[in-house]
Every structure is written in structure tokens, then in C-alpha cells.
Amino acid sequence: xxxxxxxxxxxxxxxxxxxxxxxxxxxxxxxxxxxxxxxxxxxxxxxxxxxxxxxxxxxxxxxxxxxxxxxxxxxxxxxxxxxxxxxxxxxxxxxxxxxxxxxxxxxxxxxxxxxxxxxxxxxxxxxxxxxxxxxxxxxxxxxxxxxxxxxxxxxxxxxxxxxxxxxxxxxxxxx
Amino acid sequence: xxxxxxxxxxxxxxxxxxxxxxxxxxxxxxxxxxxxxxxxxxxxxxxxxxxxxxxxxxxxxxxxxxxxxxxxxxxxxxxxxxxxxxxxxxxxxxxxxxxxxxxxxxxxxxxxxxxxxxxxxxxxxxxxxxxxxxxxxxxxxxxxxxxxxxxxxxxxxxxxxxxxxxxxxxxxxxx
DNA sequence: GTCTATAGATAGATAGAC
DNA sequence: GTCTATCTATCTATAGAC
Numbered sequence: 001x002x003x004x005x006x007x008x009x010x011x012x013x014x015x016x017x018x019x020x021x022x023x024x025x026x027x028x029x030x031x032x033x034x035x036x037x038x039x040x041x042x043x044x045x046x047x048x049x050x051x052x053x054x055x056x057x058x059x060x061x062x063x064x065x066x067x068x069x070x071x072x073x074x075x076x077x078x079x080x081x082x083x084x085x086x087x088x089x090x091x092x093x094x095x096x097x098x099x100x101x102x103x104x105x106x107x108x109x110x111x112x113x114x115x116x117x118x119x120x121x122x123x124x125x126x127x128x129x130x131x132x133x134x135x136x137x138x139x140x141x142x143x144x145x146x147x148x149x150x151x152x153x154x155x156x157x158x159x160x161x162x163x164x165x166x167x168x169x170x171x172x173x174x175x
Numbered sequence: 176x177x178x179x180x181x182x183x184x185x186x187x188x189x190x191x192x193x194x195x196x197x198x199x200x201x202x203x204x205x206x207x208x209x210x211x212x213x214x215x216x217x218x219x220x221x222x223x224x225x226x227x228x229x230x231x232x233x234x235x236x237x238x239x240x241x242x243x244x245x246x247x248x249x250x251x252x253x254x255x256x257x258x259x260x261x262x263x264x265x266x267x268x269x270x271x272x273x274x275x276x277x278x279x280x281x282x283x284x285x286x287x288x289x290x291x292x293x294x295x296x297x298x299x300x301x302x303x304x305x306x307x308x309x310x311x312x313x314x315x316x317x318x319x320x321x322x323x324x325x326x327x328x329x330x331x332x333x334x335x336x337x338x339x340x341x342x343x344x345x346x347x348x349x350x
Numbered sequence: 351g352t353c354t355a356t357a358g359a360t361a362g363a364t365a366g367a368c
Numbered sequence: 369g370t371c372t373a374t375c376t377a378t379c380t381a382t383a384g385a386c
Contacts, residue, residue, distance in 0.1 A: 011271040013189030017362060030370050032363065094269040094323070096186040134333055138343050141320025148269070148319060149312050158309055168313050168347045175346070191379060205352050207381070 003041045012097045039102045046106040049089045057116035067123035075169045079162035082146045090147035139169045178216045187272045214277045221281040224264045232291035242298035250344045254337035257321045265322040314344045
């Protein structure tokens with residue numbers, strides 16, 4: 001969590017292993033007993049952060065509820081996750097360093113999440129998966145815009161922000 | 176531009192002044208003849224990137240057109256800017272290092288942009304500036320979601336993506 | 351205005367005692 | 369499992385020749 005806080009606020013390349021260790025209350029060398037390097041810490045944080053969403057999404061995809069209800073639930077769930085927690089861990093998704101191939105396992109998980117969004121949007125629109133792609137991107141983008149908003153104005157988030165985002169998402173999909 | 180490319184793809188803290196200079200075809204020391212440090216390069220890139228949007232927005236704010244037309248134009252303009260250019264320079268906005276006070280001039284410019292969005296949304300909704308804040312955040316978030324989308328799937332952007340985003344934005348505002 | 355050379359600090363990672 | 373000590377590499381920035 002010490003690393004998560006620093007990666008989100010200072011950046012990955014700008015955070016030294018010494019700074020992480022100091023924030024965690026251990027020596028810099030001790031860190032290497034648990035992680036082979038800085039990249040393994042970030043990967044662990046990324047997977048921990050995205051997995052609850054993927055699990056919820058795939059469980060929801062198998063539910064018999066109407067697709068609009070399921071999409072609303074998924075959007076609201078992800079928005080609440082991004083808005084909660086002491087740190088704005090969603091901003092780990094914004095790090096340019098994620099292009100490194102070492103973080104491919106995270107991208108695979110996030111791709112699974114997107115696929116579920118796309119299936120739900122297709123079901124809502126009665127369209128093919130291909131045709132649902134643009135709207136699904138807009139919806140996921142709307143959800144993840146909460147990351148930047150939380151960074152830029154952390155004290156101005158409405159209590160009902162997850163509901164607001166879900167409303168907006170459904171209005172986009174019901175074109 | 177060499178620095179812009181590297182900051183966007185590798186990150187700010189992960190990009191060395193040596194790497195920038197090499198990409199620009201000069202020596203690392205020569206860089207210091209033009210910039211006092213790496214931060215000044217990033218600041219120059221940020222201001223160059225955001226200023227066209229601010230200027231267009233403030234010019235549009237003084238136009239006699241109906242507010243919904245103006246909001247649509249502004250959203251489409253910003254989306255086209257973010258989607259264009261060889262590099263995805265909008266992703267400079269996502270760097271965690273922007274929290275450093277040296278980049279305050281950029282945040283001031285972006286705040287001016289947001290204020291114009293808020294005024295237009297308020298005019299569209301016939302509401303106060305305070306009440307327009309949440310919707311304006313959603314709209315700007317929708318526009319800027321293009322940054323992440325361009326990073327994650329650069330070859331899957333629709334030709335009419337700016338129009339799509341403008342449509343979605345108006346649907347959110349016209350609640 | 352551009353370069354080479356280099357200072358001085360800090361980085362990630364390892365060795366080995368306890 | 370945690371530490372101190374340290375290696376080697378790399379970093380930002382400066383000095384000074386041309």
C-alpha cells in the first residue's frame with residue numbers, strides 16, 4: 001500500500017525503491033525478500049485492483065436479469081470501487097509505464113472486463129459485439145473518468161456519483 | 176516533440192534527459208541551453224497542448240449561438256484535438272508527476288477550460304454554475320476518456336469519434 | 351550554440367552477517 | 369526475515385573548450 005500511494009501521487013519511475021521501503025517502515029533491501037523488483041510490486045497492485053471488477057462483471061454476465069439492469073449494476077459497482085479506498089488506486093491504470101510487457105497480465109484482465117462491458121452493451125442495444133464496441137468504450141471511459149476527477153478534485157465528489165455515472169452510461173447506450 | 180513522445184509512452188520519471196537528447200539528435204548537455212531542466216520541457220508541452228482548447232472555449236463562450244450548439248462544438252473540437260497529432264500528447268495530462276507545484280501554470284489553464292465547460296453546461300441546463308458542476312465533470316471526463324482509449328487501442332478509433340462523443344455529451348447534459 | 355568530460359547524487363539490486 | 373554495507377549503473381546538472 002505504501003508503494004500504491006507513491007505510484008499514484010509521484011509516479012512509477014519517479015518513485016524509488018528506497019522511498020517505498022521507507023514509507024513501509026522496512027529497509028530497502030528487505031523489499032527484495034518479497035518482490036523481485038519494483039515492477040512486481042506494481043503488477044501485484046494492478047491485479048489486486050482490477051480483479052474484483054472482473055469477477056463481479058463475469059458473475060453478472062451469467063445473471064438472468066435484464067441487460068440494462070446488469071449494465072447499470074456493473075457501472076455503479078466499478079464507479080463505487082474507483083471512488084472508494086484511501087488511495088486513488090485506479091490511477092495506477094493511467095501510468096505510461098504500463099506499456100512495458102511485464103504488465104501484460106494486467107492488460108489481459110482489463111481486456112476481460114472490457115469484453116463483459118461490450119457484451120452487456122450489445123445486449124442492451126440488440127446489436128452485434130462489433131457494433132457495440134464504440135458505445136462500450138464510451139461507457140468504460142465514463143466510469144474511468146472518475147479516476148482523473150478524484151485526482152483533480154478529491155473533495156468535490158458527490159455522494160451519489162456512482163449512480164450519476166450509471167445514469168449517464170445508460171443514456172449513452174440507449175441511443 | 177522527442178520528449179513528448181517519450182513522456183507519453185515511457186512516463187516522465189522513467190524518461191532520462193539523456194534519452195530525450197538522443198531522440199532529438201543533440202547531446203544531453205545541449206538540452207540545458209534551451210531548458211533549465213526536464214520539468215520545463217514537460218511544462219512547455221502541457222501549455223502548448225492545452226492552450227488551443229482554452230482559446231477556442233473562451234472564444235466560443237462569447238458567441239451568440241444557442242448553448243447546446245456551442246457545447247457540441249467545444250466537445251467535438253477538443254475530441255478532435257485529442258484524437259489528432261502523431262503523438263497522443265493528451266496523455267501528458269495523466270502523468271502523476273503533474274502534482275508537482277512546478278506544473279501549476281498548466282493546472283490554471285485547465286481550470287479555465289473546465290470553467291467554460293461548466294458555464295456552457297449551466298446554460299444548456301438552465302441551472303446554476305454549482306448545479307452544473309457534476310454534469311460538466313462527466314462531459315469533460317467523456318472527452319478526456321479518448322486519451323486512454325487512444326493509448327489502449329490506437330488502431331480502433333472510429334472516424335466519427337468526435338461526433339460520437341459530442342452526441343453522448345449532449346445526451347448526458349440533456350437529462 | 352554545441353560539444354566532451356565529469357562532478358555529485360541517487361538509482362536498483364546483491365552479498366552476507368545475524 | 370531483516371539488516372548494514374556496498375557494487376555498479378545511471379541520473380541530472382555543470383564546467384569549460386571550441
